[in-house]
Amino acid sequence: MHPYRGRVTEPPKTAEPAPAPGPAQGPAPGTPAAESPPRTPAAVRRRATLAGTAVSVLLILAIVFGSRLLRDFDSALLPYAVATVFLAFGVAYRYTVWISAPGARRLFKQGRRSFFSAANFRKAPTALPKMTATYLGFQKFLGARSHARWAAHQLVFWGCLLAAAITFPLTWGWFTFTSSTGSGPGYEMRIWGFKIIEFDALSVLGWLMFHGLDIAAVLVIAGAAYFLWRRMRDRGAVTGQRFAYDLVPLIALVVVSVTGLLLTFSSIFLHGGGYEFLAILHMVSVVFTLIYIPFGKFFHIVQRPAAVGMQLFKYTSRRKDGEALACRRCHEPIDTAPYVENLRGTMRDLDLGFDEWAEYCPRCKRVLRGNAYLDHVKKGF
């Protein structure tokens, strides 16, 4: 039996359409104006440039002071450090442009409100750490899409995270590894000049410390290779895929990892043969990848935390309200009332004058349109 049978005794009537066709009109008179007027593209660009510049300057200061006025800065790593400054500018610029669009801006504000609400924190102190771990760390939602994709993405994710945790502070001169005996095996690791740990380079810990990037490369190669294979074989993935958006990031990851591993290979098995060439090849691939991050697929790394903000907003608004907003026709739940109100605000910002339609579930919208067609266009089709 159809779930809606019996609930609607009469087919709902919709208004007779106006016979005069017209171009798309603005919001209906009386529609509440947008709470915060959308900014002009030029104003957004100005803000974004300002944000990008501020973040880059902060990073440069952090590099200078973190490396004890460049005393610990490794000049051989200069191109990497410069690339991270460009990366910081690009990410801050695009992030600002992104959250200036109505949909993102409103959700961002709601997420931030939920995040900083002391009342929410008291009621559900574990909600945020739990959501962060599920969505950002273990990416449970990917498992629901495909187990293989989840496993491969986990490999790439943890590999990249490990590599970033090692290389970024190294290139900024924040980490140093020094040996009081010249060539070791006793080493000490310092962060910002403070001694953190002392270890033997020949111990297991020492091996792990000096091969962290090799481990990361193996993880990334395994994951990225699966995704590359999938992009060539899976017909769903092949549909609509674009070289620059879908394949370049995977190729970049593989090139960075393989050239990185080759450096280790050169130093262990070739006594440093070809090391200089490989080092430049590796540097070029890493710099390209870092600068590419704000432009293409990798920007999802910056965007994904929005999923936590969105989920936290829905979760806390559900707790406050108790129940979801019901469809005005069939009374099936749509979503939480604050979420629907937020969406209606977004629609008004965008001059989509049919925001009250958001209070009807998708099926009722289709049925009501079917009824209107049945009543006014082709009677009794």
Add this chain to the structure above:
Amino acid sequence: MMGRTIFIDPGRCIGCQACVSACRECDSHRGKSMIHLDYPDEGRSVASFPTVCMHCEDPVAPCAEVCPADAILVTADGVVQQADTTRCIGCANCVNACPFGVPKIDLQAKLQMKCNLCYDRTAYGLAPMCATVCPTGALFYGTLEELQAERPGVQVADSFTFGSTTVTTGVAMVVPADKVQWPVPGGLPVVEINGKDVR
């Protein structure tokens, strides 16, 4: 209206669900059907009403406009693609903003899915799955000229009213000749539910 597009004629639809089954075979959303087949006056009329994505042109793709993650791409040929799996955060903004009630969402996978005009097929000049199998021609894929050559005198409309807003779409609907000057009513404003005046 796009050059080659789907023309929907609910008057020809017999509600056989062949389109729903065929849609599941589309490579870009295998196993899940994206076409909707509704029975607007169920129990009293056999009328059935197929809904595919209308690929809104003006305002362009409200689903993409409200998306907070820039996940919905509109390709140069006017096709509104389904959400980019990398970006979609599963917020359901598109699901609830779409005036036609088209997008679906998988809350576990945090992923929106919708009809993309069978991009894997139409990009190569093939008809979408639904139009390929429709036994009555309720879903026709081609140009307006091809439709009119096959059905002389047929009229179509590609604008729909929702309250005071008119939405122009890439997919068109067949309408009687005397109604062609009207935008097709989209169902909003609703004036009566269950016999009760809700104005």
